[in-house]
Amino acid sequence: MQRIVVIGAGAMGCLFAAKLALAGHRVTVADVDQARMDAIAAQGIALSLDDGDFAARVGACPIAAVDGPVDLLILFTKGMHSAAAIASAAHLVDTGCTVLTLQNGLGNTDAIAAVFPRERIVWGVTDFPADLHGANAVSSHGQGHVWLAGLIPAADARARHVADILDGAGLNARFAPEVEAMVWDKVAFNSALNALCTLGQVPVGRLDSAPIRRIVSTIMDEIAAIARAEGIAFDHARTMAKVDFALANHTGHKPSMLQDRLAGRRTEVESINGAVLAVAARHGLAAPTLELVTDLVRLGEPA
Incomplete structure (x- = not known):
């Protein structure tokens, strides 16, 4: 024990x-x-x-x-x-x-x-x-x-x-x-799915559509470039496989970012999305889709 x-x-x-x-x-x-x-x-x-x-x-x-x-x-x-x-x-x-x-x-x-x-x-x-x-x-x-x-x-x-x-x-x-790469996989996953669930105020399963998948894939591409600039062996296909798993198996789950938004609390957007954007800025990299999604989540944060 x-x-x-x-x-x-x-x-x-x-x-x-x-x-x-x-x-x-x-x-x-x-x-x-x-x-x-x-x-x-x-x-x-x-x-x-x-x-x-x-x-x-x-x-x-x-x-x-x-x-x-x-x-x-x-x-x-x-x-x-x-x-x-x-x-x-x-x-x-x-x-x-x-x-x-x-x-x-x-x-x-x-x-x-x-x-x-x-x-x-x-x-x-x-x-x-x-x-x-x-x-x-x-x-x-x-x-x-x-x-x-x-x-x-x-x-x-x-x-x-x-x-x-x-x-x-x-x-x-x-x-x-290889956990460092897996941490970045999870950060990419959360930066996309948690933020989109929060913006739509929907559980994970509602993201399973062609338009949303295109947004998720674009965010993954942007984060892949940021991670590689940090020397991380980021695998786009591996992360998208985790997205597929979540969309198939966690359909009713409301991510913590969404739960915080529904409860009127501050979300983790700065320690997830914001942290990735800070790394991007350090390397002089643009991540326009990630930045847009992040700014929209920020728009709903309590004062």
């Missing part, structure tokens, strides 16, 4: 916390939303999957109230909150815990490395869909996976151990040395 702390009790944080708790680990979630913390502490997390409904007993408290020992710390906040969230967990550095991020966007590992040693940081991506319902209920329908590796080679042994823990909880996790 591992002592696992999940920072961020949104849809993905609740999904992973519940799956890990059901696998027998001691799990605590930490969030700044006190009402959510109260609900989880009192009732646990209600998890709805394709194979049934489950109730996971999970601890909940402010991160400042968490003390050692901690084996694994998972950061699952939105990208714009990463720096503040990981700084609030600085008191856990001395526990020797591994820190994992599967967050969307770019820059999350930099925020973690400002607090925790790089040789203890594991990063990766997941394509699990998750939708939050109320304070403490989450659903995930359709297959998903996790791919991860150490941020530096010295962290790879920890990454393999984390992959075993997640895989044992039914999270289909694998060690993937």
Whole structure:
């Protein structure tokens, strides 16, 4: 049994916390939303999957109230909150815990490395869909996976151990040395699909049409050029295959960017789309379709 702390009790944080708790680990979630913390502490997390409904007993408290020992710390906040969230967990550095991020966007590992040693940081991506319902209920329908590796080679042994823990909880996790390219795949995927779902206020399945696919493919071409300028082995066909998988298997899923828009919250557009455009600007590259879609999402952001 591992002592696992999940920072961020949104849809993905609740999904992973519940799956890990059901696998027998001691799990605590930490969030700044006190009402959510109260609900989880009192009732646990209600998890709805394709194979049934489950109730996971999970601890909940402010991160400042968490003390050692901690084996694994998972950061699952939105990208714009990463720096503040990981700084609030600085008191856990001395526990020797591994820190994992599967967050969307770019820059999350930099925020973690400002607090925790790089040789203890594991990063990766997941394509699990998750939708939050109320304070403490989450659903995930359709297959998903996790791919991860150490941020530096010295962290790879920890990454393999984390992959075993997640895989044992039914999270289909694998060690993937090529994870940096996969992070860019996910950023490209989210820059297109999450933004378009948000603009149309529709779930993923509604994007499955020839006109929208043309927009998605154009955005992928633009991001491919940006990634390659960064030295990333970006594969357009591989990313489009992930788009096809999502359109076929996650038809009813509302991406987190859309969920935030519907709830009147700020979205992650700056840590996903905006971060890619910042890299493009650094290399003097134009990405007109990505920039247009991003600006339209920005138009709907709360003041």
